[in-house]
Amino acid sequence: MNKVAVxxxxxxxxxxxxxxxxLKANIDVIGLARNEMRAEVLKKDLADIKTQAKLHVVMGxxxxxRKTQDALVAIKSVLDKHYEGHLDILMNVAGIVSSGLHLNEEGNELTFATNHLSVFILTNGLISYLEKSQDPRILVVSSLSHYRASINFNNLQNKKCYNILKAYKRSKLYNVFFxxxxxxxxxxxxxxxxxxxLVKTEIGIKNTSKLAAKVxxxxxSKGxxxxxxxSFMVKIATDPDYISQTGLYFKEGIPKKSNPITYLEHHQDKLWELTEELVKSV
Ligand SMILES: NC(=O)c1ccc[n+]([C@@H]2O[C@H](COP(=O)([O-])OP(=O)(O)OC[C@H]3O[C@@H](n4cnc5c(N)ncnc54)[C@H](OP(=O)(O)O)[C@@H]3O)[C@@H](O)[C@H]2O)c1
Incomplete structure (x- = not known):
């Protein structure tokens, strides 16, 4: 059976x-998309790639x-139907930067929910699928900006004094803690x-003010x-040399020291427990 990545x-x-x-490495992909039109463009653009592998696009x-749990059900149904319920690679890449305080349907701050809670829900929700793989790997995209972030358990979601950069940096810090x-x-x-x-993408112009988008x-432009x-992410997801380096933070395929506070186990555990409570309460 082909290897499969989410x-x-x-x-x-x-x-x-x-x-x-x-796909070029002949690994089947289940790509998660939130927008029908962009999902169609993805399928069309990648239709001519030379590969033996298959692309499934799942909406979520x-x-x-609640919505992440629905996405999880949709992903699991593809894994059950086509891959005997196994998953080899999970890449948590989706993320946002958001100007202004926005709360989601559960009252959680949007950046926190999208960049942190969804990673917690999807990764934990796919454990039994990853355990059926011969060579499971999970990647979580954090950011250099996490070095400049702190943690305040009394204002975990930045609902008090919301600031676009603080909310983003903290969500990326939580990725490393996770x-x-x-x-x-x-x-x-x-x-x-x-x-x-720093990568040339549109993340900074999607949910942001005109000024933030301009900046x-x-x-x-220098990214x-x-x-x-x-290319480094696919290497980490496939090269046997990385298996023993679990829990580390990587830049260009090389392990780096992350923000010193990410090594504090009581912080790691407290964030895990608070996150679990938030997720379970829905
Ligand atoms: N670009 C950089 O310099 C940089 C630096 C450090 C870290 N990162 C991290 O890299 C990751 C990818 O960002 P990117 O720069 O590639 O930005 P991007 O091009 O905007 O990609 C973000 C992806 O996440 C998806 N997404 C956003 N909100 C979603 C939601 N509610 N549900 C499902 N999917 C959602 C977007 O969907 P749509 O296509 O529909 O918008 C898009 O496919 C993020 O975690 C970001 O924090 C980026």
Whole structure:
């Protein structure tokens, strides 16, 4: 049976580049998309790739717990139908930057929900599928910006004094905490935090003010193309050398020290427990 990967954020930027490289490596892909039109464009654009592998596009929205749980059901049904309920690679790539405080249907802040809660729900929800793989790997896309973030358990979601950059940086810090906490709980399922560097994508112009979008376009002009970080991500997802390096933070395929606070186990555990409570309460 072919290897199969789930990629969130498949319709653009870093996620889309990973979908293309995985298909070229003859790995089947289940790409998660939130927008029908962008899903169609993805299928059309990738239809001519030379590969033995198959692309499934599953519709799903990661902006709330309820919607993420629906997306999880849709992903599982493809895995059950075509892959005997096994999953080899999970790439948590989808993410947002958002100007202004927006709460989702459960009252959770949108950046926190999309960038952190959905990763927690999907990854934990797919454990039994990953456990059926001969060579399971999980990747979570964090960011260099996590180094400049702090954690405040009294304002975890930044609902007090919301600030676009603070909310984003903290969500990317939580990604690293999650990777470390997950690696401790599930040592048999290798998991890696990824710093993709600065990448030319549209993330900074989708949910942002005119000013923030302008700043992003200026900054990102110095970034790499999305296939640059994707090439390292596919390497981490497939090269046997990485299996023993679970729980670490990687830039360009090389392990780096993450923000010193991400090593504090009581913080890792507290964030895990609070996240679990938030997710279970729905
Ligand atoms: N670009 C950078 O320089 C950079 C640097 C560090 C980290 N990152 C991280 O890299 C990841 C990918 O970002 P990118 O730069 O490639 O941006 P992007 O091109 O905007 O890609 C983000 C992807 O996430 C999807 N997405 C957003 N909200 C979603 C939701 N509610 N439900 C389902 N899918 C959703 C988007 O769907 P649509 O196509 O429908 O918009 C898109 O496919 C993010 O986690 C980001 O934090 C990026």
């Amino acid at each position: 990629v969130t954020g498949a319709t653009s930027g870093i996620g889309r580049a990973n979908v293309e490289l995985l 929205d990661l902006s709330s717990t 990777v470390k906490a997950f690696a401790k709980r599930y040592p048999h399922l290798p998991i890696f935090a990824i710093d993709p560097g 992003w376009l200026w900054r990102v 790499t193309e999305a296939n640059y970080p994707a």
